[in-house]
Amino acid sequence: MATHTFILERDGTDFAHWRGLARWLWAQQVPPEDVIWHTEDAQAQTPDLFAPPPRATQLAELPTAPERALTVPRSWLAEAEQCLLHRAPSRFALLYRLLWRMQLTPGLRHDLLDADSVQMQHWIKAVRREVHKTHAFVRFRPVALADDPRDGSGPLYVAWFEPEHHIVQAAAPFFVKRFANMRWAILTPQCSLRWWPQAPDIAALADQGVQPGFAQQPLAGRPGVLSWGPGACADDAPDPDAGEGLWLTYYTHIFNPARLKIAAMRKEMPRKYWHNMPETQLISPMIQAAQARSAAMLANAPTTPQRKLPGRPAPQA
Known part of the structure; x- marks a missing residue:
């Protein structure tokens, strides 16, 4: 045959x-x-x-x-x-x-x-x-963008991510629901997503190059268009900003060395995602200092005096 x-x-x-x-x-x-x-x-x-x-x-x-x-x-x-x-x-x-x-x-x-x-x-x-990992490990960075009644106001939040499989559009509903009022874009080597929160319909974005076959309105009864297009490269993503520094400071302060489990951490956050996550630059130094910090926490922990339990009264002669 x-x-x-x-x-x-x-x-x-x-x-x-x-x-x-x-x-x-x-x-x-x-x-x-x-x-x-x-x-x-x-x-x-x-x-x-x-x-x-x-x-x-x-x-x-x-x-x-x-x-x-x-x-x-x-x-x-x-x-x-x-x-x-x-x-x-x-x-x-x-x-x-x-x-x-x-x-x-x-x-x-x-x-x-x-x-x-x-x-x-x-x-x-x-x-x-x-x-699931896409939902957890995408990191947005703001880019200044002029307000547009079809698009919204405020910065455009852009993320660069490198998924192993063709899951970009499958992961999109999570971001649409969570960031419905925010302008955002997710760039990957496979394809790119763009959320237009105030667009009344797909036709309103024709002059932006959005084609009907490459867009949808996922939220019933309200504005918002999700469009997708060709893949991008890492150079298209924005550089770190001041807000990222605040995030790193917060991440450092919430780290608890006494509860560190390296194997579990690497299982839930595989190394292949690390190079696109700003906080991962802090992980190795914090792991190295964890034992010393744990010992210091134990040494400086306040001690509580032991309470004496009331004894039985002595028998009367």
Whole structure:
């Protein structure tokens, strides 16, 4: 059987696009081993000088496929969408292989020890953990920006972050809800987010280069537009400011050497995030001084005199 090569849009995280192609393949009864998956972004990194840039495979351009039933658990669809956010190039093939196998062996959906299912859950766990770390370790810096009735007032808060997986848009709702009245942007190598808190709709930002397909209004019943675009580089992020110095002073004062657990700290805050977090420059010096500070705290601790318990009265002669 001929090999089918599909190119997914951009980074391949558009679940609707992958799902449409997978349904077409199943309808054509194309087995997983006869499918090769690529993404536009990956192809752009290794361009062919003698060929035009690759274009994503469009479902409308494929031959009409016959109707063929395809059933999966609803929960599996949600998990597959999360799995696509992982950076592993083999995730597309694994998902289609699972989809194919579940049609032939329905009991597979309940097999928690199946190798493909275990790998899928491992990737989903990594994605969820990366989203959590993004919420915890993004650090904003203010940049002066003129007030705009469509955008808001005050500075634009910009953060630079380097996620391991394609989770930038998945992490965005947290920042939208938490900083709904603040102008902010998150820059990453994969893509960039921009929150316009006072924009009435997407059309109002047309002169800012915001396109309808790259923006949404996530808050029902109130202004605010979230837009996204190409990735950035670390040089695009602002330099440290005075407010960062105040944060470092606060971080130093709340550090408690008596409660220091280095292994637990490194587990919750892996070193790969440290170079983008200003407070991490203080961690090594504080660890080195922790033992001496703990000893000093114990030596200077006030002592409480022991209370004498009332004894039993002496027997009368």
